[in-house]
Amino acid sequence: xxxxxxxxxRSAATGGYRRHAWNSADAEGRAWFEQQxxxxxxxxxxxRNGNQWAWHxxxxxxxxxxxxxxxxxxxxxxxxxxxxxxxxxxxxxxxxRARGAEFTRPxxxxxFADEEGARFGVACVGSRLATGVLDRDAAYALRDADGVRLPxxxxxxxxxxxxxxxxxxxxxxxxxxxxxxxxxxxxLTEGRPVGVASAIWPHGRWxxxxxxxxxxxxxxxxxxxxxxxxxxxxxxxxxxxxxxLAGALxxxxxxxxxxxxxxxxxxxxxxxxxxxxxxxxxxxxxxEAVEQSAVERGGRDGVRVELTRESYTPVVDFDxxxxxxxxxxxxxxxxxxGAGHDAGILAAAVPTAMxxxxxxSGVSHSPAEHAERADxxxxxxxxxxxxxxxxxxxx
Numbered sequence: 001x002x003x004x005x006x007x008x009x010r011s012a013a014t015g016g017y018r019r020h021a022w023n024s025a026d027a028e029g030r031a032w033f034e035q036q037x038x039x040x041x042x043x044x045x046x047x048r049n050g051n052q053w054a055w056h057x058x059x060x061x062x063x064x065x066x067x068x069x070x071x072x073x074x075x076x077x078x079x080x081x082x083x084x085x086x087x088x089x090x091x092x093x094x095x096x097r098a099r100g101a102e103f104t105r106p107x108x109x110x111x112f113a114d115e116e117g118a119r120f121g122v123a124c125v126g127s128r129l130a131t132g133v134l135d136r137d138a139a140y141a142l143r144d145a146d147g148v149r150l151p152x153x154x155x156x157x158x159x160x161x162x163x164x165x166x167x168x169x170x171x172x173x174x175x176x177x178x179x180x181x182x183x184x185x186x187x188l189t190e191g192r193p194v195g196v197a198s199a200i201w202p203h204g205r206w207x208x209x210x211x212x213x214x215x216x217x218x219x220x221x222x223x224x225x226x227x228x229x230x231x232x233x234x235x236x237x238x239x240x241x242x243x244x245l246a247g248a249l250x251x252x253x254x255x256x257x258x259x260x261x262x263x264x265x266x267x268x269x270x271x272x273x274x275x276x277x278x279x280x281x282x283x284x285x286x287x288e289a290v291e292q293s294a295v296e297r298g299g300r301d302g303v304r305v306e307l308t309r310e311s312y313t314p315v316v317d318f319d320x321x322x323x324x325x326x327x328x329x330x331x332x333x334x335x336x337x338g339a340g341h342d343a344g345i346l347a348a349a350v351p352t353a354m355x356x357x358x359x360x361s362g363v364s365h366s367p368a369e370h371a372e373r374a375d376x377x378x379x380x381x382x383x384x385x386x387x388x389x390x391x392x393x394x395x
Contacts (some may be wrong), residue, residue, distance in 0.1 A: 001036065001087045001090060002087055003253075003331050005032055008029050008032065009029065012024075012084040012139045014076045014190040015075035015076075015179075016075070016077055016078070016155060016367040017076065017078070017079065017367075018073065018075060018147075018382075019072045019222070020073070020075075020118045021072055021113060021117075021119045021120060021125065021150075021153065022050075022114075022119070022136050022150075022154055022156070022157040022159075023119070023153075026157070027157060027370075029111075030071070030072035030149050032065070032070065032071075033052050033054070033111045034052070035223035036054070036090050037054030038133075040054075040090070040093065042054040042055055042056055042093075043055040045372060046150075046159065046201060047170055048163035048164055048167055049125075049129040049130050049157050049163075049164050049165070049167065050126055050128065050164075051111065052111040052113075053109070053127040054090075054105065054108060054109040054110075055107070056108070057095070057105070059106055059108070060173070061106050062189055063105050063173075063175035064105060064106035064173050064174050065106070065107050065175060065178070065179045065387060065390045066077040066107075066109075066110055066176070067085075067089045067092070067106075067107075067110045067177070067179065067180065067259075067383065068083070068085060068109045068110035068112070068179065069083070069085025069086050069089070069110075069112070069115075069179050069180065069237075069341075070082040070086070070111060070113075070114075070116070070342060071279025072088055072113070072209075073113055073116060073124070074116045074118050074365045076365070076366070077364065077367075077368055078145040078367055078369025079179070079369065080359075080369050080370070081182055081184070081364055081365065082115060084264070085181050085377065087108040088180045088357075088379050088380045089110075091382065091384075092383040092384040093107070093189050095380060095381065096120055096387060096388055097386075100378045101388050102178075102392060103392055104134040104391065104393065105175065105231060105390070105392075106173075106391075107387065107391050108174075110310055112124070112126040112342040115127070115342055117146045117311070118127050119153075120142040120143070120175045121142065121205070121272075121339055122134065122142060122151050122310065122311050123205075124313075124341075124342050124344075125142075125150075126242055127342040127346055128238055128345055129164055129165045129166070129167075129347040130171060130346075131166065131346065131348060131349050132165075133345060133348075134164035135165070135361075136164055139151070139164055140161075142311065146199070151164070154387075163223050167266075168377070171346075171349045174349075175350070176177050176352070177343060177350050178343075178354070178387070179341060179342065179353075179354050179383075179389070180355045180356075180379055180383050181341060181354060181355070181357070182355060182356070182359050182364065182369065183337075183356040183362075184339045184364035185337065185362050185364075186357040186359070186362035187356075188333070188356065188359070189358070191333065192331070192332055192333060193357060193378045194330060194332050194356065194357060194375075194379055194382045195332050195334065195355070195356040196323055196330065196332045196334050196353065196354070196355060196359075197334070197336070197343075197353065197355070197356060198317070198325050198334045198335060198336050199318060199336045199337075200313070200316040200339070200343075200344040201276045201282045201283075201315065201338040202276070202277060202279065202283050202313060202315040203274070203275065203277075203312075203313055203338065203340055204274075204283070204287075204306065204309060204310075204358045205272060205273065205274055205281070205309075205381040206272070206287060206307055206309050206310065206311045206378075207270060207271075207272050207310055207381075208232070208235060208294060208305065208306070208310045209269075209270050209297065209306040209308070210229075210231045210232050210267055210270070210294070210303050210304075210305055211265060211267070211304040211306070212225075212226040212227055212229075212267055212268065212303045213265070213302070214227035214258075214266065215227040215266055216263070216265070217263045217264055217265055218263060218388060219355030222234075224381075225301075225302075225303035226301065226303055227265050227266065228267070228268060228269040228303045229265075229301070230301050231269075231294060231297050231303040231305065232269040232271050233339045234293070234294075234297045235252075235271065235290065235294040235297065235334035236271070236296075238290060238294070239273060240249075241329075242286055242289045242290060242293070242345065243286060246277065246282050247277075247278065247279035248275065248276060248282055248283065249277070249338055250273060250275045250286065251273070251275070252272065252273055252274075252306075254271070254272040254273045255270065255272070257269050257270075259277065273290065274286070275290075277357065278312055278336075279315060293306050294307075311341055313344060313345070315345045316348075317347075318354060319347070319351040320341070322351045322353045325354050325389070326369075328352050329386065329389055330385065330386070333384070337354075339352065339364075353386075355379065355382055357375050357377060358371065358375045360372065
């Protein structure tokens with residue numbers, strides 16, 4: 001399975017992945033998922049929001065155990081973030097069949113659509129739509145860098161955008177959701193190769209618009225400039241310092257410049273801030289402090305600053321009894337994470353847990369992302385043990 005999926009959406013130039021929502025590489029990944037489901041005799045379907053489901057047993061019976069992750073990537077992302085959870089889900093199902101396990105509850109494997117938000121700027125679109133966190137009107141307003149609307153992209157890919165929206169009936173069928181994911185950090189560098197998540201830090205994305213004045217780079221005196229790039233640069237540095245002092249995280253990883261000419265002073269700089277913190281109060285204060293720093297510097301530079309919150313996820317504490325059950329079953333360490341996941345969105349609607357597979361370097365969202373084969377196998381075994389405990393024995 002790994003060898004089949006590995007080339008899909010991979011850039012020959014960078015070695016990273018460009019599987020973005022509803023593009024051709026995403027379509028290849030979705031076709032791969034369907035083929036894997038059909039080859040195992042699982043009933044495969046796409047829900048109203050484009051999430052793919054592979055079912056063992058009758059979904060209408062309810063109280064289903066669901067596992068899976070996503071197949072899309074960040075720009076030039078790694079091979080493991082998302083796909084490891086989907087591949088491991090199919091492999092764990094194979095392991096249960098090899099054990100001769102008898103299912104007492106329906107089981108589903110899921111591939112959530114547009115988890116990374118690389119194309120339309122909002123993460124976890126498929127699960128946010130399903131839970132109603134993202135409503136239809138807001139989804140219809142999303143556009144990619146080329147101005148293509150989300151519903152138009154879905155329609156071109158063969159999905160009816162008129163169907164998107166909250167899906168309480170489907171969520172009501174789920175008794176537990178367990179997502180396996182490569183660790184995006186280095187807490188598991190020693191000891192056991194598999195851990196259990198305790199919580200997800202609150203996190204969000206904010207867009208800073210720095211409005212200046214376009215002018216000639218070769219004739220405009222420094223004193224006469226209203227250069228938004230200066231304000232932007234100062235804000236980036238301020239965000240790093242304030243995050244370090246707060247014990248939090250702040251990253252400007254995306255920037256757009258107008259008119260984007262080498263010999264022109266910019267008229268507008270847009271920078272996107274990704275920020276995460278151990279608690280919501282710290283996160284709120286951090287973003288407010290970064291905004292204040294930007295406005296103050298903008299006042300000196302003659303630059304107007306606007307801030308727009310594009311997405312926000314509050315702290316997610318995974319289901320306590322389920323988390324403790326899995327940690328005891330696997331004799332695994334329990335650890336928090338600063339990364340967002342579909343499991344974090346679903347946690348408000350269904351009992352949810354996460355397993356992490358050791359990442360020796362801690363690198364993620366990069367072609368250098370890696371997990372050792374033996375650790376991946378340990379993850380499959382752990383997931384199979386969890387699914388057997390939840391879906392093959394009376395709860």
